[in-house]
Amino acid sequence: MTENKKQGNHLVDQSSPYLLQHAYNPVEWYPWGEEALEKAKKENKMLIISIGYAACHWCHVMEHESFEDDSVAAIMNEYFINIKVDKEERPDIDDVYMTACHLASGGSCGWPLNAFALPDGRPVWAGTYFPKDRWVKILEQFNDLFTNDLARLERSAEGITKGIAAYGGVEVNTKEEQITEGMVSDVTQAFLENIDLVDGGTQGAPKFPMPNNYEYLLHAYALTENQQVLDAVEVTLDKMAAGGIYDHLGGGFARYSVDPYWKVPHFEKMLYDNGQLLSLYSDAYRLTAKERYLDVVKETADFMIREMKDPSGGFYSSYDADSEGEEGTFYVWTTSELDEILGPDAQLFKEFFSCTDEGNWEGNNILFHTDEVSTFAADKNMKVDELKEKLRISKDKLFNVRALREKPGLDDKVLTSWNGLTMSGLISVYKATLDQKYLDAAVAIADFISNKMIDGDHRISRNYKDEVVSINGFLDDYAHVIQAFVQLYEQTFEVKWLDTAKKLMFYAVDHFSNDDNDMFYYTSDIDPPLVARKTDYTDNVIPGSNSVMAHNLMKLGSYFGNKTWVNRSEKMLNNLLPVILSARQPGFYSNWCRLMLMVKESPFEVAIMGQGAAQLKLDMDQSFIPHAYYMGGTSEHLPLLENKLQDEDMIYVCKNKVCKFPVNSAEAAIEQIQNY
Numbered sequence: 001m002t003e004n005k006k007q008g009n010h011l012v013d014q015s016s017p018y019l020l021q022h023a024y025n026p027v028e029w030y031p032w033g034e035e036a037l038e039k040a041k042k043e044n045k046m047l048i049i050s051i052g053y054a055a056c057h058w059c060h061v062m063e064h065e066s067f068e069d070d071s072v073a074a075i076m077n078e079y080f081i082n083i084k085v086d087k088e089e090r091p092d093i094d095d096v097y098m099t100a101c102h103l104a105s106g107g108s109c110g111w112p113l114n115a116f117a118l119p120d121g122r123p124v125w126a127g128t129y130f131p132k133d134r135w136v137k138i139l140e141q142f143n144d145l146f147t148n149d150l151a152r153l154e155r156s157a158e159g160i161t162k163g164i165a166a167y168g169g170v171e172v173n174t175k176e177e178q179i180t181e182g183m184v185s186d187v188t189q190a191f192l193e194n195i196d197l198v199d200g201g202t203q204g205a206p207k208f209p210m211p212n213n214y215e216y217l218l219h220a221y222a223l224t225e226n227q228q229v230l231d232a233v234e235v236t237l238d239k240m241a242a243g244g245i246y247d248h249l250g251g252g253f254a255r256y257s258v259d260p261y262w263k264v265p266h267f268e269k270m271l272y273d274n275g276q277l278l279s280l281y282s283d284a285y286r287l288t289a290k291e292r293y294l295d296v297v298k299e300t301a302d303f304m305i306r307e308m309k310d311p312s313g314g315f316y317s318s319y320d321a322d323s324e325g326e327e328g329t330f331y332v333w334t335t336s337e338l339d340e341i342l343g344p345d346a347q348l349f350k351e352f353f354s355c356t357d358e359g360n361w362e363g364n365n366i367l368f369h370t371d372e373v374s375t376f377a378a379d380k381n382m383k384v385d386e387l388k389e390k391l392r393i394s395k396d397k398l399f400n401v402r403a404l405r406e407k408p409g410l411d412d413k414v415l416t417s418w419n420g421l422t423m424s425g426l427i428s429v430y431k432a433t434l435d436q437k438y439l440d441a442a443v444a445i446a447d448f449i450s451n452k453m454i455d456g457d458h459r460i461s462r463n464y465k466d467e468v469v470s471i472n473g474f475l476d477d478y479a480h481v482i483q484a485f486v487q488l489y490e491q492t493f494e495v496k497w498l499d500t501a502k503k504l505m506f507y508a509v510d511h512f513s514n515d516d517n518d519m520f521y522y523t524s525d526i527d528p529p530l531v532a533r534k535t536d537y538t539d540n541v542i543p544g545s546n547s548v549m550a551h552n553l554m555k556l557g558s559y560f561g562n563k564t565w566v567n568r569s570e571k572m573l574n575n576l577l578p579v580i581l582s583a584r585q586p587g588f589y590s591n592w593c594r595l596m597l598m599v600k601e602s603p604f605e606v607a608i609m610g611q612g613a614a615q616l617k618l619d620m621d622q623s624f625i626p627h628a629y630y631m632g633g634t635s636e637h638l639p640l641l642e643n644k645l646q647d648e649d650m651i652y653v654c655k656n657k658v659c660k661f662p663v664n665s666a667e668a669a670i671e672q673i674q675n676y
Contacts (some may be wrong), residue, residue: 485501
């Protein structure tokens with residue numbers, strides 16, 4: 001063991017669990033920052049910028065094979081300045097060098113991401129995981145090029161840097177697009193064409209939960225009642241909830257499945273997935289009343305509160321795929337284990353959850369089922385409730401035994417943007433379950449963010465661990481927190497959440513705006529510049545920050561009568577419409593497509609006034625009405641609420657600031673909306 005390895009490298013004082021995983025590598029890692037960048041320039045050495053995250057399986061593999069190897073470390077330390085980046089803490093850096101990877105290698109880009117850059121940070125090439133022998137050859141190749149053919153690297157850096165600056169730019173659309181029924185129908189049909197109507201999700205493998213795609217389809221169904229649209233959502237949610245991607249013992253979803261059937265997961269569990277899936281399954285339950293969706297919602301929310309909640313009120317980032325040095329060990333079973341633990345109930349359990357003596361995955365068994373409970377019960381001549389109870393008892397026994405196993409690694413940093421998504425999810429769970437504990441958990445996140453992550457001028461910090469924050473917030477931190485605070489206001493009618501959302505929006509407009517196209521940069525103007533200042537506008541597993549901000553501007557502008565914000569939202573959408581309509585890949589723009597539905601229909605403005613306003617809102621939530629903004633309470637604090645407070649509770653259903661005659665029940669208000 002080297003002296004450097006005993007003492008640790010420059011990561012030992014970092015808070016990121018991912019960086020700390022590498023703190024005692026023999027590689028002389030630095031965190032991203034002035035010290036490393038200045039050292040590279042002073043010593044005239046190339047940079048290696050290695051990017052990953054704590055739950056990343058192949059990051060662990062490359063660490064064990066290369067970064068823990070003294071001979072590999074010796075090459076890296078002699079010829080390069082080595083920087084480790086947690087992509088979840090610094091998505092801005094990840095975006096720049098991931099774009100470089102796509103430009104340089106034309107694909108095969110993922111994590112770990114390993115970028116080579118000139119001493120000034122301009123990338124010359126990037127790739128992903130490499131076995132040790134290949135990695136050593138790449139190190140030697142770039143050292144040779146830097147020593148003997150610097151001009152070639154300069155040309156590469158110039159081309160890639162120009163490409164990064166141009167990549168993802170948004171052009172101003174000077175033509176005002178009219179959103180038509182045909183436009184919406186075409187977009188919805190394009191969604192359906194990409195969906196596997198047998199096994200759910202998109203066609204082929206791997207399969208990722210993409211919650212916002214199905215939120216769009218739920219919204220579209222609520223407006224059109226096209227059964228094919230709802231079928232596409234239900235088959236996806238049904239298959240995911242039955243598959244191995246779902247943790248049938250502890251609740252919560254893995255990040256993706258490696259096969260087309262949701263059977264074999266990549267076992268890591270991410271906060272951002274589960275937070276959004278809370279919203280999706282809650283909304284689907286309120287629309288369909290499927291009991292299985294409610295079970296998933298409760299089990300997943302309970303898992304998150306039980307396993308991922310920090311004492312501060314915020315939620316941790318992820319659980320690793322690996323434990324005991326192997327992927328999935330925590331979650332899988334042999335039939336001999338099942339027999340020993342479950343005794344006479346083992347056979348029923350094994351049949352239902354597809355377990356075999358030889359194993360259904362690499363000699364072990366992943367729990368998943370292909371039959372619905374009702375079908376399986378009928379085959380066994382059992383009552384449904386009897387089967388459910390037997391399965392529940394067996395699952396509880398296995399859960400208790402599993403709790404004694406070595407747990408997967410926990411990334412216990414708290415990220416503001418992901419907590420915004422989780423807050424939104426928990427509010428949705430409250431609407432579906434009527435259980436106050438879920439709203440309390442959402443409020444706890446809001447309090448945490450207010451007290452720990454927002455400073456006096458409404459600047460947000462991104463990361464929190466052990467009472468320490470160290471990174472200035474990015475656009476997604478503002479976008480998802482504003483969205484969640486507005487939703488919390490809509491649920492409680494506590495004005496402070498709406499006021500905070502408004503102040504955060506003012507800050508974001510001041511510090512992130514791109515005045516050339518009305519979009520927002522991903523990084524603040526107070527952050528040190530990278531090689532390019534990027535705009536995050538496509539939607540992926542997490543909706544893009546610009547699309548969320550466009551929704552926020554529309555809603556806040558409507559609340560406060562701020563036409564500038566409404567107009568900006570419409571301009572942002574207008575810029576994207578030609579791209580959305582020509583690409584025929586609406587999954588990359590699903591949250592923009594949801595905004596398109598809102599603009600096309602004009603949202604209902606529902607004012608609920610009086611002491612019982614919050615309960616009336618909860619009554620209305622029992623119907624799924626995605627195209628409505630809610631406001632109210634016991635004060636006339638918004639323009640649309642003026643002169644609406646009476647001696648009794650009243651609901652006003654309005655559209656474009658024109659209101660119907662007030663009613664005093666949710667049923668009557670819902671009827672007005674349905675017959676508008």
